[in-house]
Amino acid sequence: MNAPAQHQVAIAGASGRMGRMLAEAIVQAPDCQLAGALDVAGSPHLGEDIAGFTGQPSGVLITSDMSQGLQQAKVLIDFTRPEGTMAHLAVCRQRGVQMVIGTTGFSPAQLAEIQAASQDIAIVMAPNMSVGVNVTLKLLEMAAKALSSGYDIEIIEAHHKHKVDAPSGTALKMGEVIAQAQGRDLKDCAVYARQGHTGERVTNTIGFSTIRGGDIVGDHTVMFATEGERIEITHKSSSRATYAQGSLRAVRFLADKQRGMFDMFDVLGLEAIRALA
Numbered sequence: 169m170n171a172p173a174q175h176q177v178a179i180a181g182a183s184g185r186m187g188r189m190l191a192e193a194i195v196q197a198p199d200c201q202l203a204g205a206l207d208v209a210g211s212p213h214l215g216e217d218i219a220g221f222t223g224q225p226s227g228v229l230i231t232s233d234m235s236q237g238l239q240q241a242k243v244l245i246d247f248t249r250p251e252g253t254m255a256h257l258a259v260c261r262q263r264g265v266q267m268v269i270g271t272t273g274f275s276p277a278q279l280a281e282i283q284a285a286s287q288d289i290a291i292v293m294a295p296n297m298s299v300g301v302n303v304t305l306k307l308l309e310m311a312a313k314a315l316s317s318g319y320d321i322e323i324i325e326a327h328h329k330h331k332v333d334a335p336s337g338t339a340l341k342m343g344e345v346i347a348q349a350q351g352r353d354l355k356d357c358a359v360y361a362r363q364g365h366t367g368e369r370v371t372n373t374i375g376f377s378t379i380r381g382g383d384i385v386g387d388h389t390v391m392f393a394t395e396g397e398r399i400e401i402t403h404k405s406s407s408r409a410t411y412a413q414g415s416l417r418a419v420r421f422l423a424d425k426q427r428g429m430f431d432m433f434d435v436l437g438l439e440a441i442r443a444l445a
Contacts, residue, residue: 175419178204178241178265180256181248182230183213186270186408190245191219193412195226200416202226204237204244206256234259241265243422245415249332250274254281261285266425268418269293270411272337283429290425294432295337297414301388302432304403305345308390311401312349319392319399320369321346326379326387334378335360338388343374346390 177194181187182205194200205218209232219226231237238244238259243266246253253271260267269282272295282293296302312321325339335343340354347354352372359375369375379387386405391398405411414432421435432438 175200175416175423176203176240176242177201177416177419178206178238178244179218180206180244180246180252182207182218183211183216184247186247186411187218188221189408189412190247190415191226192222193409193416195219195222195224197416200419202228203240203242204228205230206234206237206244207232208252235263238263238265243268243419245419246271247411247415250278254278257282257285261288264289266290266422267292268297268415268422270295270297270415272340273333286427286429288427290422290427290430292418292422292430292432292435294418295341296386296411297418297432298403298405298410299414299417299432299436300410301338301403301405302414302436302438304388304401305342305433306438307401308342309345309349311390311392311399312346315392315394315399316350319394320371320375321373322375322377322391322393324377324379324389324391326381326384328383328385329380331380334380335376336378336386336388338386339376339378342388342390343376346374 177200179187179190194202202218205228207213207230213230214232216230217225218228218230244256244260245268246256247270250271250273253269266289323339323342325336327336343354343358357373359373385408389400389402391400418435
C-alpha cells in the first residue's frame with residue numbers, strides 16, 4: 169500500500185495556463201497531492217476535475233468556494249492577480265493554510281498586509297519561482313557589487329501579450345537586488361520610460377525597458393555597459409514548467425515552517441551564500 173503524499177496542495181487560478189501547469193506537476197510528484205482547486209465565480213471550468221486534462225483525474229473539482237477548495241489543503245499556490253490573492257490570503261490566514269505566492273503587481277498596502285499575515289502562517293513569496301531566475305538574481309548581486317562604478321545598468325524584459333503589469337515583477341526584483349547590492353534604493357534611481365528629447369543618460373540610474381507580444385513566456389536581460397565593453401546576464405523561459413517545479417520546491421520548504429515570510433533565496437539556500445559573501 170502506498171504511503172499518503174506528504175504535501176496536500178491547492179491551486180488558485182486552477183483553469184489558467186499556470187494553474188494547469190501546476191496541476192500537471194503535482195500529479196507527477198510522488199510526494200504531493202492535489203487537495204483543492206480554486207477559480208473565479210462564473211468560470212466555465214467550475215465543476216471540472218482539475219487534472220482531467222492530464223488523463224489522470226484527481227477527483228478534485230474546480231470551485232469558487234474558498235472554504236471548500238481549501239478544506240483539505242495544507243498549502244495554496246497562488247499565481248493569480250493581487251485582488252484574488254488578497255482574498256485567498258484572508259481565508260488561508262483564518263484556516264492556517266500556508267501560501268506560495270507568485271502573483272505580482274501588489275500595492276504597498278497589500279504587501280504590508282501579506283507581511284502581517286506571515287505572523288500567523290508561513291508564506292513563500294517571489295515574483296518568479298524559477299530556480300534559474302533566482303540563481304540569476306544571485307549572479308546579478310555579485311556583478312552589481314563588482315561593477316558598482318562606471319557601468320550603466322539597463323534591464324530589458326519581454327512577456328506575452330496577456331501580461332497586465334509592467335515592468336514585470338521579476339524585472340523589478342532584479343532592479344532591487346542590483347540597487348541593494350550597490351547601497352542604493354531602487355525608487356531613487358529607477359527610470360521606467362524614455363521618450364522625446366531626454367538628454368544624456370543620468371549617471372547611476374537603472375533603466376527598464378518592456379516588451380509585450382505573442383506568447384513569450386518570459387525573457388530578462390540585464391546589461392552592464394561601460395566604455396569599451398558590455399556585460400549581459402540573460403535568463404529566458406521557454407515553458408512555465410520551471411515556475412511549477414520551483415513552486416513545488418517552495419511547498420516542500422514550507423513543510424516544517426509554522427509562520428514567517430520567505431522568498432526563493434531561502435528555499436534554494438542562496439541566503440547562506442549571501443551571508444558568506
